Amino acid sequence: MISLRRPPGWWHRADVTIRDLPIGLLCIAASFLPGFYGTQIGNLPHRPLDSLAFVAIALECFPLAVRRRWPVVCLALVSVGFAIDQIRGYHSFAGTALPIALLSVGAHLERHRRTAAIAFSVAYVPLAIALIRLDSGEPPIGFVTFYLAMVLAWGFGAWLRSTRVADAERRSRIAEDTRTAERTRIASELHDVVTHHVTAMVVQAEAARYLTASPDRLDQTLTAVSDTGRRAITDLRHLLDLLNPDHGTEARTPSVGRLLTLVEQTRRAGQPVEFTEEGTPAESTGSADLVAYRVVQEALTNALKYAHGSRTSVQVRHAEREITVEVSTDGSGSRAGSPGGSGRGLAGLRERVDVLGGDFSAGAQKTGGFVVRARIPAGSPS
Numbered sequence: 001m002i003s004l005r006r007p008p009g010w011w012h013r014a015d016v017t018i019r020d021l022p023i024g025l026l027c028i029a030a031s032f033l034p035g036f037y038g039t040q041i042g043n044l045p046h047r048p049l050d051s052l053a054f055v056a057i058a059l060e061c062f063p064l065a066v067r068r069r070w071p072v073v074c075l076a077l078v079s080v081g082f083a084i085d086q087i088r089g090y091h092s093f094a095g096t097a098l099p100i101a102l103l104s105v106g107a108h109l110e111r112h113r114r115t116a117a118i119a120f121s122v123a124y125v126p127l128a129i130a131l132i133r134l135d136s137g138e139p140p141i142g143f144v145t146f147y148l149a150m151v152l153a154w155g156f157g158a159w160l161r162s163t164r165v166a167d168a169e170r171r172s173r174i175a176e177d178t179r180t181a182e183r184t185r186i187a188s189e190l191h192d193v194v195t196h197h198v199t200a201m202v203v204q205a206e207a208a209r210y211l212t213a214s215p216d217r218l219d220q221t222l223t224a225v226s227d228t229g230r231r232a233i234t235d236l237r238h239l240l241d242l243l244n245p246d247h248g249t250e251a252r253t254p255s256v257g258r259l260l261t262l263v264e265q266t267r268r269a270g271q272p273v274e275f276t277e278e279g280t281p282a283e284s285t286g287s288a289d290l291v292a293y294r295v296v297q298e299a300l301t302n303a304l305k306y307a308h309g310s311r312t313s314v315q316v317r318h319a320e321r322e323i324t325v326e327v328s329t330d331g332s333g334s335r336a337g338s339p340g341g342s343g344r345g346l347a348g349l350r351e352r353v354d355v356l357g358g359d360f361s362a363g364a365q366k367t368g369g370f371v372v373r374a375r376i377p378a379g380s381p382s
Contacts, residue, residue, distance in 0.1 A: 016068045023100070024064035031057050031092040038095030040086070041127075041146055042136025047089040056084040060094035067104035072116055075101040079120070083127050087134065099153040106157025107164075117154065121147075188348040224268040259296055263314060266300045272311050273300070279318030281378075288378040291352045292316065292323045295360075298345045299327035299372040307370065322358070322378055328371040349374070 030036045032049075047053075059081025063074040078101040085095050102120075109116060128143045263275045281289070296314055303312045307329040317324040346362050349372075353360040358376040365371050 017065050020067055021065040023067075024061040024097070027061040027064065027094050027097055028057060031061070031094045033093070036093040037091050038085070038093040039082075039098060040091045040095070041142070042086075042131050042134075042138035044086075044089040044091075044131070044134060044136050046091055049090060049092070052084065052088060053090045053092065056081045056088070056090060057092055057094040060085065060092075060097040064097055064100060064104075067101060068108045071101075071105040071108045072112075075105050075116075075120065079123060083130075086127065087130055099150065102150055102153040103157035103160075106154040107160045108157075113158075120150075120154075124150075188352070224265075259293065259314070259316060262293070262297060262300065266304065266312075269304055270309060271300070271304055272309070273314060274312070275314045277316045277318075281318045281323075287356060288323050288376045291349075291356060291358075291376050292325050292374070294352065295325045295349055295372065295374045295376075296327060298349055302345070302370070302372075303327070303329045310369070319378075323376045325374045325376070326371065328365065328369060330367075330369040346372070 031038075037046075049057075059077050061081075063077040067074040078097050082095055082098045084090075085092055105116060105120075124147060131138060131143075259277065260275065263273050266273050296316070300312065300314070303310070310329045312327065312329045315324075315326045349362075350360045353374050353376055356377050358374060360374045362372045363370070
């Protein structure tokens with residue numbers, strides 16, 4: 001079994017001139033092999049290679065090294081060598097460099113493409129006239145056919161260029177869409193972290209106003225504000241660590257086990273919360289644990305904002321293939337002192353759950369209050 005070895009890495013890193021030079025060297029080597037003939041226009045008799053033939057071969061082959069860096073220069077030099085080759089009757093294998101040069105111009109010339117095409121077409125006319133005067137025996141249709149064949153080589157190069165440009169644009173769009181999605185994800189993470197902690201701090205600070213006559217309770221409230229602030233800084237550092245390319249060894253998502261800490265923080269902000277967690281988390285939850293954490297976090301934040309002091313229930317159930325979350329309030333609390341919301345939190349949660357193929361709902365209960373429910377499939381990739 002024959003295996004093709006891939007070129008070494010240094011070859012791909014080398015300049016394009018170095019990588020294209022072997023094409024020209026191969027054409028030169030083939031030009032001196034017996035029985036190897038190149039493009040021939042007309043029926044001029046073959047002439048043995050002489051010193052001028054070496055010049056023509058060099059003009060046709062060596063410029064192929066710059067076919068991608070300076071495609072017009074390459075085509076101009078190759079055309080001159082090709083004209084000498086045909087008029088003198090050498091008909092060397094180096095003549096095959098002309099279609100290569102034309103394909104390279106079509107594929108790699110960025111500007112003045114139309115001007116280059118017109119100049120090449122005009123330059124072909126003197127060559128055709130010279131061959132006719134030398135009685136090459138080529139009928140007019142033959143010159144036209146050869147010209148169309150060269151146009152085809154140019155056109156194939158242009159098609160390669162358009163394909164390359166389209167692929168680059170597609171990659172650019174994918175990269176931009178990826179960046180946009182990542183910015184949206186980061187904005188959602190920041191919203192979840194900042195809104196929850198700041199809301200708790202605002203509610204605790206507002207409550208502290210009325211505790212000046214009770215130093216012990218005032219000290220507890222201010223301690224809770226400090227703890228919440230530190231926790232906010234910790235969560236923000238965790239989020240910023242995710243933007244660090246060297247964060248691979250760090251924990252990427254908060255576990256569902258941290259829900260109890262989240263509930264305790266909300267309780268210290270003055271919100272009575274009943275917390276129930278059932279079942280055993282699956283071994284591999286993918287992004288489900290993070291989404292479940294954010295659902296509870298956003299729901300408790302909204303409870304602090306819009307139903308401060310009301311009874312709140314948090315229920316989390318772990319099944320083999322999903323996590324179910326339900327957070328409800330009875331709506332009997334007060335909105336006094338709560339900051340306003342942007343309304344994007346629940347919409348962001350719905351998008352997160354939908355991405356994982358789950359179900360999300362949020363709305364008022366018939367008996368009063370508000371309930372948030374989410375069914376999140378476990379094992380979905382991040």
